[in-house]
Structures are given as C-alpha cells and as structure tokens.
Amino acid sequence: MFEANGMAAQRDDQLVVVDLGSHRLRVAIFDFSDPDSPPEVIGLRAVPSAGIRNGGVVDRDAAGRALYEAMDAAAQMADVAPNRVTLLVNGPSLSPETSSGTVGLAGEKVTATDTERALLVARDALSQRPRQQRLHEVINHYVFDGRQRIRHPEQLGGGRRLQANLMGLNMSRSAVTNLVSVVEDIGLPVEAVVSSAYAAGYGALEERQRRLGSALLDLGHQTTTLSIWVGEELHHVACRAEGSWALSLAIARGLMVPLAEAERLKREQAGAVVEALADESVEMQTLGLRPPRILNRRFLAQAIQEPLEGMLQWVAHEVTKTGLAEDLDCGLVLCGGGSRLVGLADFTESYLGVETRRARRRPVAGLGSMLADESGDALAGMALLHRDDRLFAVGGAPKKAKPKTGWFSGWFSRA
Structure with a gap:
C-alpha cells in the first residue's frame, strides 16, 4: 500500500496522472492554483x-511494483500525498463508434432542452457492448435543417429538425479493469479513466x-495510435499493436545484430x-562471440523501409475509411518517441503526399520541460483537459473549404 508520511494531502486544485505505458511508466502531479498561468x-x-x-x-504484481516506485518519487518531489488518480489508457482494443439522434423542433428557436433531447437520442443509439467500456462520448457536431457542422445550435431559428x-x-x-486494478493495488482510487489518444x-x-x-x-514503443480531429473535436481513433519497436526488430533481423544493439542503432x-543519411560507416555489435563489424549507415534506413511503409499504409486506410480526408487541412502531425526518427516527417510527406510535421507541445510550467519524452504529450494534454474542463465539452465547427494538401492523391493511392 502506498504511504506518503509527512506530506500534505492532495488538494482539489491538484491532479495526479498515471500513464501505464508499455515502455515507460509515468506519474505526473500538476498544480492549478494559479488560474492565470499554465498548469504547473x-x-x-x-x-x-x-x-x-x-x-x-x-503481470499485475510487477506493474504494481513499478507504479509504486514512480508514485513514491513523484510524490516526494511534489511534497504531496496523492489520494486519487486519473489514469491514461491505450491499446489495440480501442474501438470508436458513431451515432446520431434527430428530434423535431416546436419553438421558434433552438433551446438547450432541444439539444439535450437530440443528444439523448444519439446516446441511446450508441451500442451497449457488454465486453466494452465507454471511455468518452464526444459531440462531433449538430445538423440543423440540413445545415452541417453546427457547433452551437442554440438560438438558431426557423428550423424544424435538429x-x-x-x-x-x-x-x-x-483491459481497463486490469489497468485500474494496478493503481488500486497500491491503495489509490481511480477517479477517471482517459484515453491517451484523447489527451x-x-x-x-x-x-x-x-x-x-x-x-x-x-508512435509509441509497442503501439501506434492514430486520432483524427476536425472542428476542434475527436472524430476517430485507431490503435495497432506495433510501434517503434518493430523498427528495432527489422534492424536486428536484417543486419543480424542483438535486439539491444538494434535499439541503440535505431535511436542514434x-x-x-536513405539518401538523407550521411554516406558514412558505423560500427555495430554482432550476434554471439563474433567481433563487431562495420556497415554503411544507409543500410539501417533500408532495413526499416518495409515496417515504415506498412505503418503508413495502415494510416492511409484508417483516414480514408472515415471519409474525413478532405477535412484535414493541417495534414498529419507526428508525436511520440518514434517520431524522433531522423527524416520521418520528410519520408511520410513524400510517401503519402500529405503535409507532415512534428508536434509542438502545448505550454506546461514548472517541470514541464521534463515531459519531453514519448508520453509527454498525453500527460501535458491531460493537464490542459482538466484545466479547461474539456472532458465533457460540446464540439463541432462550420464546414470549411477543401484542403490544399494532397490527401486524395496520397491517402487514396496508399490505402
């Protein structure tokens, strides 16, 4: 059981976030006492x-021991005794579904009661799956008498249907139950479960x-997660059980080196x-008792081409099946530890024909610079969600002009 002797109890304006990642397990404690500053x-x-x-x-016991170690160190750093936790979760069992609900309008203008009635019908239309747990319900948009992408329909008049x-x-x-149990095993209750993709x-x-x-x-270590955002709201999530570790495996198999050496070569x-790498030689350890060998650095890029292309073909398929390709004016944004691979943004942009860039993290004060690792974006995003009370916010936006990027020529040709 977790004990924090001599520390101040967690206040209402403080948030403890746990991210049970497959590569790194993280605990972050945020303070919101200054409403005019970013979360600290x-x-x-x-x-x-x-x-x-x-x-x-x-392995529930092993996960519990690792979490206890991380929680104890974070609590001592913050001088806070945690008493409740927000848990970030992710995995290939994530499953999105969409629904709609339509109601007739009797008054001259749309009222808050009308929107609640439409939402109730839409919620009832979402399937009840006994083996699935609902993490989020996101209001994508409203349709008012055929007018699409309405974000706030209240006070609109002259219509008959919403x-x-x-x-x-x-x-x-x-999966969710077992992840929650790891936190509860160290004596802390979970007050909210949030998808890492959403955060x-x-x-x-x-x-x-x-x-x-x-x-x-x-691009995580063992998973790759795609989320699609339009009109400020989340519209689609897909996760597959293959992350940047697949690149290490490709190097190990293609160049006959140990996995640990392959991971080092991938990072460094x-x-x-291929053409962007310097035409230079690198030394690498080999299997067994054989001496190290020298290979051209470009062989590393060639070794990972197949898994990279497979990942991008999967992304293209997910984007096209949503029907939202022409709504993605800002293209593709990369985050996670795997996004640090040299030249990945250029490779993706060339392969898919879509504008691609690395993510720039939103501001977080205090020790925020220490979030610069593969799960820093989800932790920082969770703090911003909590500050803005966004977990249950209404979303959607007006229809926009068609994008200027090459989604159709890229995504549809690769899907």
Missing part, C-alpha cells in the same frame, strides 16, 4: 515499465490544428530517408 508540473517520475504489454496488464452526431470511444472492459490531441496539437483538421500519429544512427 510539481512532481514527475518515469521508470521502466514492467508487467504491461501493448497497453494491457500481463440532429446531434456523437462519437463514442470504447475499450476492452477487461495527446490537446498536448500535441494547437487549437488551430484541431479546428482546421489534423491526423495525429502517436538510423533514419527514414
């Missing part, structure tokens, strides 16, 4: 993950990017674009 990180600890694979629990469009985000109930959208994307439309690709020497 007052405690932060990351430890090697244990007992977690592809976003799910495989439709609310919702996106529900679900996750395997057993990362607020930490990695600017408001303009969410409003004008962006696809956010989060590899790149996505």
Whole structure:
C-alpha cells in the first residue's frame, strides 16, 4: 500500500496522472492554483515499465511494483500525498463508434432542452457492448435543417429538425479493469479513466490544428495510435499493436545484430530517408562471440523501409475509411518517441503526399520541460483537459473549404 508520511494531502486544485505505458511508466502531479498561468508540473517520475504489454496488464504484481516506485518519487518531489488518480489508457482494443439522434423542433428557436433531447437520442443509439467500456462520448457536431457542422445550435431559428452526431470511444472492459486494478493495488482510487489518444490531441496539437483538421500519429514503443480531429473535436481513433519497436526488430533481423544493439542503432544512427543519411560507416555489435563489424549507415534506413511503409499504409486506410480526408487541412502531425526518427516527417510527406510535421507541445510550467519524452504529450494534454474542463465539452465547427494538401492523391493511392 502506498504511504506518503509527512506530506500534505492532495488538494482539489491538484491532479495526479498515471500513464501505464508499455515502455515507460509515468506519474505526473500538476498544480492549478494559479488560474492565470499554465498548469504547473510539481512532481514527475518515469521508470521502466514492467508487467504491461501493448497497453494491457500481463503481470499485475510487477506493474504494481513499478507504479509504486514512480508514485513514491513523484510524490516526494511534489511534497504531496496523492489520494486519487486519473489514469491514461491505450491499446489495440480501442474501438470508436458513431451515432446520431434527430428530434423535431416546436419553438421558434433552438433551446438547450432541444439539444439535450437530440443528444439523448444519439446516446441511446450508441451500442451497449457488454465486453466494452465507454471511455468518452464526444459531440462531433449538430445538423440543423440540413445545415452541417453546427457547433452551437442554440438560438438558431426557423428550423424544424435538429440532429446531434456523437462519437463514442470504447475499450476492452477487461483491459481497463486490469489497468485500474494496478493503481488500486497500491491503495489509490481511480477517479477517471482517459484515453491517451484523447489527451495527446490537446498536448500535441494547437487549437488551430484541431479546428482546421489534423491526423495525429502517436508512435509509441509497442503501439501506434492514430486520432483524427476536425472542428476542434475527436472524430476517430485507431490503435495497432506495433510501434517503434518493430523498427528495432527489422534492424536486428536484417543486419543480424542483438535486439539491444538494434535499439541503440535505431535511436542514434538510423533514419527514414536513405539518401538523407550521411554516406558514412558505423560500427555495430554482432550476434554471439563474433567481433563487431562495420556497415554503411544507409543500410539501417533500408532495413526499416518495409515496417515504415506498412505503418503508413495502415494510416492511409484508417483516414480514408472515415471519409474525413478532405477535412484535414493541417495534414498529419507526428508525436511520440518514434517520431524522433531522423527524416520521418520528410519520408511520410513524400510517401503519402500529405503535409507532415512534428508536434509542438502545448505550454506546461514548472517541470514541464521534463515531459519531453514519448508520453509527454498525453500527460501535458491531460493537464490542459482538466484545466479547461474539456472532458465533457460540446464540439463541432462550420464546414470549411477543401484542403490544399494532397490527401486524395496520397491517402487514396496508399490505402
């Protein structure tokens, strides 16, 4: 059981966030006492993950020990005794679904009661899946007498029908239950469970990017997650059980080197674009007792081409099946530890024909600079969501002009 002797109890204006990642397990403690300043990180600890694979629990005891270590260090740094936790979750069992609800309008203008009635019908239309747990219900937009992408329909007049469009985000109930149990095993209750994809959208994307439309690709160690944002709201999420670790495996198999050496080479020497790497030699350890060997650095880029192309083909398929390709004016944004691969943005832009850039994290004060790792965007985004009370906010936006990027020539040719 977690004990924080001599520390001040967690206040209402403080937030403790746990991210049970497959590569790193993180605990961040945020303070919101100054409403005129960004959220402040007052405690932060990351430890090697244990007992977690592809976003799910495989060894509850090992995961609990790792979490206790991280929680104790973060609590001591913040001088705060946590008494409740917000848990970030992710994994390939994430499953989005959409629904709509339409009601007739009797009054001269749309009222708050009318929007609530439409939302109630839309919520009832979302399927009840016994093996799935609902994480979020996001209001994408309203339709007022055929006018699409209405964000705030209240006070609009002269109409007869109002439709609310919702996106529900679900996750395997057993996966969520086991992740929550890891936190409860150290004696702390979980007050909220939030999708990392939802939080990362607020930490990695600017408001303009969410409003004008962006696809956010989060390259984790064992998972790759795609979230699609239009009109400031989340419209689609997909996650697959293959992350940047797949690039390390490709290097290990292609060049016959140990996995640990392949991971080092990926971080320090590899790149996505063969021609962009310097034509120079690197030394690498080999399998068994054989001596190190020298290879051209460009062989590393060639070794990872196949998994990179497979990842981008998956992204293209997910974008095109949503029907939102022409709404993504800001193109593709990369975040997560895997996005640090040299030349990845250029490779993606060339392969898909879509404007691609690295994410620029939203501001967080205090120890915020220490969030510069693969899960920093989700942690920072969770703080901003909490500050702005965005977990249950209404979304949507007016229809925009067609984008100037090459989504059709890129996505549809690769899907």
